[in-house]
Structure formats: C-alpha cells, structure tokens
Amino acid sequence: MSKFTPRDWASHPSYLSPEYKSSRLRGVSRNLVEIDPELAELTGPAFGEEVLGPLDNDLTRNGRVNGEPLGERIIVTGRVLDENGDPVPNTLVEVWQANAAGRYVHIRDQHDAPLDPNFLGAGRCVTDENGEYRFMTIKPGAYPWGNHPNAWRPNHIHFSLFGPTIATRLVTQMYFPGDPLLDLDPIYQSVPAQSRERLVSQFSIDVTEENYALGYVFDIVLRGVNATPVEA
Amino acid sequence: MVMKQTPSQTVGPYFAYGLTAQQYHYPHSQYADGCLVTDQTQGERIRIVGRVLDGHGDVVDDAMIEIWQANAAGRFDHPNDAREARPLDPAFKGFGRFGTGTTPDNSFRFDTIKPGAIRDGVAPFISVIVFGRGIMNHAYTRLYFSDETTANAADPVLEKVPADRRNTLIATRNDTATGVEYRFDIRMQGDNETVFFDF
Numbered sequence A: 001m002s003k004f005t006p007r008d009w010a011s012h013p014s015y016l017s018p019e020y021k022s023s024r025l026r027g028v029s030r031n032l033v034e035i036d037p038e039l040a041e042l043t044g045p046a047f048g049e050e051v052l053g054p055l056d057n058d059l060t061r062n063g064r065v066n067g068e069p070l071g072e073r074i075i076v077t078g079r080v081l082d083e084n085g086d087p088v089p090n091t092l093v094e095v096w097q098a099n100a101a102g103r104y105v106h107i108r109d110q111h112d113a114p115l116d117p118n119f120l121g122a123g124r125c126v127t128d129e130n131g132e133y134r135f136m137t138i139k140p141g142a143y144p145w146g147n148h149p150n151a152w153r154p155n156h157i158h159f160s161l162f163g164p165t166i167a168t169r170l171v172t173q174m175y176f177p178g179d180p181l182l183d184l185d186p187i188y189q190s191v192p193a194q195s196r197e198r199l200v201s202q203f204s205i206d207v208t209e210e211n212y213a214l215g216y217v218f219d220i221v222l223r224g225v226n227a228t229p230v231e232a
Numbered sequence B: 001m002v003m004k005q006t007p008s009q010t011v012g013p014y015f016a017y018g019l020t021a022q023q024y025h026y027p028h029s030q031y032a033d034g035c036l037v038t039d040q041t042q043g044e045r046i047r048i049v050g051r052v053l054d055g056h057g058d059v060v061d062d063a064m065i066e067i068w069q070a071n072a073a074g075r076f077d078h079p080n081d082a083r084e085a086r087p088l089d090p091a092f093k094g095f096g097r098f099g100t101g102t103t104p105d106n107s108f109r110f111d112t113i114k115p116g117a118i119r120d121g122v123a124p125f126i127s128v129i130v131f132g133r134g135i136m137n138h139a140y141t142r143l144y145f146s147d148e149t150t151a152n153a154a155d156p157v158l159e160k161v162p163a164d165r166r167n168t169l170i171a172t173r174n175d176t177a178t179g180v181e182y183r184f185d186i187r188m189q190g191d192n193e194t195v196f197f198d199f
Ligand SMILES: [Fe+2]
Pocket: A153, A156, A158, B012, B014
C-alpha cells in the first residue's frame, strides 16, 4: 500500500486563529481523529489537459470584452513538488484573484473600486512533466476587508491544487515580495513564523519578459506520495 | 524530507467565480459540479443534501464542499486502485464540487450513486472535504449511510471514532417523491461538532 507524509502541522495555520475573526466560529475546535490512510485517501480525481480551455492560463485574455485589462501584466510560474523534491506532473492548478484595483468579480465584493470589464480574474492550468505551471495575469491590487479597523489584504493570488490524491489537496494564497501589508495581515500571520515566507513569491528577472511583463516565481510543495498501485 | 509543505490558506469568500463558476453563473467553465452521474452511470441514484453550520449554528453560505467516492462496485477511478475484479464504470468519475451560495437554504447538493463497499468488512462511505472563509485548512470528513447499520457497526474507521460522536458521520436516509435523499449536515463547532479526520 502506498504511503504519504503526514500533514505537517508546523507548516500550516491553526484552525482557530482568533486574529482572523471568521475562524473563531468556523475553525475545527475538537481534535482531529487520526486514521490510517487507505484506498479512499490514496486516490483522488485525476484532471489533466482535457479540462483546459485555450485561454485558461492567460488571465490577460480570457476575460476580454472590448479591450485589454488595465494594470501591470505579470507572469506567475513555478514548480509543484512533493516533499521529496520530486515534481508533481499533470496536476491541475486553479487560480482566482482581484483585479488591478483590488476588486473581485464576485457579486458579494462591494469594495468601492472599479470592476474591469476586460478582466475576470480566474484561470487554470496543468503542470507539465517537470511539475511546472505558468500563468499570465495582471498584478492584483490590495483591498480592504472588515476584519478589524483599517484592515487591508496584501496583494495575493488564490491557488487550488490537487496533487495525486485527495490527501495532497491544497488551497493557499500567493503573496508578493516586500509587501508592507504582510506584517499586518491576520491570514498571512496565521501561518507559523518559520513557514510564512513559503507563501511569498520571488521576483525573477529571468522570467520577466522584456518590454512586456514582470515575472514572479512561486514554487508549491505538497505532501509526498509514493504512488504504488494497489493490487486486488 | 528535502522540502517543506506550502502552508494552507483559507479559500476565502470569493472562490465562486474561480472554482464553481457555472454553478454561480459566472462566465468561466467548471469541470466538476454537484452532478456526478449520467444516464449511463451504474448504481443506485441518491441525492446528498446538507448544510454547513458554524459554532453558533448559523448556516455558512460561502463554504465549498468536495466529495470523492468509489463507484457502485467499490472501485476508485484512479491508477492507485488497480483491482480488476471490481470493474470501472466509464460513466462515473466519483468527484463532485458544490458551493453553498446558490440554493435557497444554502445547502450543498450532490446527485450521485451510492458507492459500493471498497473491501470486505468496511461500510460504504463518501469522502467529504470542507472549505470556506474562516477555515484555514480544508477539513476531511466521511459520510456513512444510515441504512447500513450492520456494516457501520463493524467499520474499522467508525470504530476509531468515539461512540458518542459517530452519529455526526451518518447521513440520514429519506425516501422522497424525487428519490432517495441522504441528509448530512456538517457542524464546524458546537455540541455535535462533526468528526474531522487527519491521515
Ligand atoms: Fe482574496
């Protein structure tokens, strides 16, 4: 039977992170019940290229109505790896984000900043055989939220990944280097101090395309899975 | 271990147009939703309905639920399950995803089939993953079936759960005018907090 490395609770936030108000009534409060992983946890949905549309990895194009979206074009790329450093190939990466003004298309986002008719802010791609993914997008703006007085979320992009089984599932957020709001953000700060910087992408002049877009690198590490098929 | 895990973060309140776009009528595609079956799918048709409740008992209207299950023969559609004796069903993948923001009572709803037991001696179940604003790490639970009393009593995972909390994992069967429905509410906190697993 295949095994995988446990969820590393020293790397993840606590379910109850009271500075982030919404966690107080929604975070799991009782101890998790440990079970031995079996087939149900050693399998999961396998989505590949077949779910991709032609512009899914280009958020500067997939929401266009009558022109180009406004804001700073960026490239976001990186590798999806497991804890052994092995690439996680052919796995689905979904992203969503605010526009350059810090406004989400989501109907509940009532922030007084303009929507961009040419920007949706959602995309997806599949990692290649080296575990690499790549998006073209617009740098998201910061936005205010109601958590505490004068609360602002740092610039961020939401990520959702599967990996090989449901055990490797990960939803996270990618941040940008040097953002002064990181020190003030209870969601980012909910992550143990020694692990936070793993959520901050790095500027890369090598990924940057001349006269076109800045490049940021964000590598993502999932639980390690040793995928050995289970015989009858 | 040469690498450290990337920390989890909440899915936040605005996932709908990215992860469940068609359900919420945003102009973006969606590759998995609340309907796991087609006319060709084998097995007993069931509907799963439930709500996510917070520590005050209030309904969470911006949670996202994913389910993963075996087919009617107890086989998972994944290379790690290579058990030829249990046939794959080409009309069943076993994965669903549904946000709690579109139904009148903010319930999640899945049209699926009742899975077969994945091996002898275990009860049939569906794996459930809960995401939401305020939920820092997605939470894993399992849905078992109220009409499987005998199998549930012998199930080794249910056995690991304290007896007074097992009921939080049992979905209640109702035979309705529109088919078999199982009710499965998920309580994040409180007296009857749902059992969540780590594995
Ligand atoms: Fe956000």
